[in-house]
Amino acid sequence: xxxxxxxxxxxxxxxxxxxxxxxxxxxxxxxxxxxxxxxxxxxxxxxxxxxxxxxxxxxxxxxxxxxxxxxxxxxxxxxxxxxxxxxxxxxxxxxxxxxxxxxxxxxxxxxxxxxxxxxxxxxxxxxxxxxxxxxxxxxxxxxxxxxxxxxxx
Amino acid sequence: xxxxxxxxxxxxxxxxxxxxxxxxxxxxxxxxxxxxxxxxxxxxxxxxxxxxxxxxxxxxxxxxxxxxxxxxxxxxxxxxxxxxxxxxxxxxxxxxxxxxxxxxxxxxxxxxxxxx
Numbered sequence: 296x297x298x299x300x301x302x303x304x305x306x307x308x309x310x311x312x313x314x315x316x317x318x319x320x321x322x323x324x325x326x327x328x329x330x331x332x333x334x335x336x337x338x339x340x341x342x343x344x345x346x347x348x349x350x351x352x353x354x355x356x357x358x359x360x361x362x363x364x365x366x367x368x369x370x371x372x373x374x375x376x377x378x379x380x381x382x383x384x385x386x387x388x389x390x391x392x393x394x395x396x397x398x399x400x401x402x403x404x405x406x407x408x409x410x411x412x413x414x415x416x417x418x419x420x421x422x423x424x425x426x427x428x429x430x431x432x433x434x435x436x437x438x439x440x441x442x443x444x445x446x447x448x
Numbered sequence: 449x450x451x452x453x454x455x456x457x458x459x460x461x462x463x464x465x466x467x468x469x470x471x472x473x474x475x476x477x478x479x480x481x482x483x484x485x486x487x488x489x490x491x492x493x494x495x496x497x498x499x500x501x502x503x504x505x506x507x508x509x510x511x512x513x514x515x516x517x518x519x520x521x522x523x524x525x526x527x528x529x530x531x532x533x534x535x536x537x538x539x540x541x542x543x544x545x546x547x548x549x550x551x552x553x554x555x556x557x558x559x560x561x562x563x564x
Binding site: 318321350414 | 470511540
């Protein structure tokens with residue numbers, strides 16, 4: 296695989312807030328990220344994190360409205376893969392609470408989206424403004440940087 | 449995403465293939481619920497050999513079935529899950545609730561109460 300050096304590659308994807316597009320986001324980011332020196336296992340983990348963030352944007356941010364837009368951006372530099380998932384939905388009023396694993400009142404939902412994002416990426420940052428939207432920044436260290444390993448499978 | 453159902457005595461075996469995410473969670477749930485209702489089975493075996501992806505939405509459907517069956521004395525067993533699927537199951541804590549088996553045959557035996 297090519298050495299990235301300081302070369303920056305970026306992608307930007309926007310799509311309608313349909314759950315049908317979650318898979319598209321996963322495969323787009325995984326394909327983009329595959330040019331960096333991540334293993335197949337790493338890419339599978341990135342896919343889960345992306346899936347959770349995009350699902351959150353659609354289900355929570357937009358309350359499943361189908362006519363809104365979700366944005367997924369990614370960039371690679373020498374040491375990191377950064378993925379940014381953004382919506383202009385309702386935002387998160389209590390971010391700390393939202394980040395905790397929760398068994399929600401809906402028995403079918405596990406409240407594990409943020410937990411999985413934190414587990415499968417090296418860094419997670421959320422910017423949110425109630426009534427305006429949410430922007431999730433997820434960073435995965437590339438092997439050259441990953442002196443501190445993620446949990447081993 | 450496809451779900452093929454087989455009714456054994458007291459056990460519903462669901463052979464699932466594809467990706468289990470938010471897009472098809474509702475369909476996944478409906479098919480399992482319908483199968484459980486129709487068969488009257490209390491025990492559910494999920495053959496996940498052909499599941500290539502699962503996230504918390506897919507897990508939620510499994511958890512939901514566990515929550516329905518457990519109070520009635522039933523159980524949920526997972527069979528032949530791929531390593532990355534097992535990893536997600538483990539991280540979610542579902543490992544503590546559902547039984548993980550390496551083969552569908554073993555899962556069927558355990559579901560039927562003929563555990564060895």
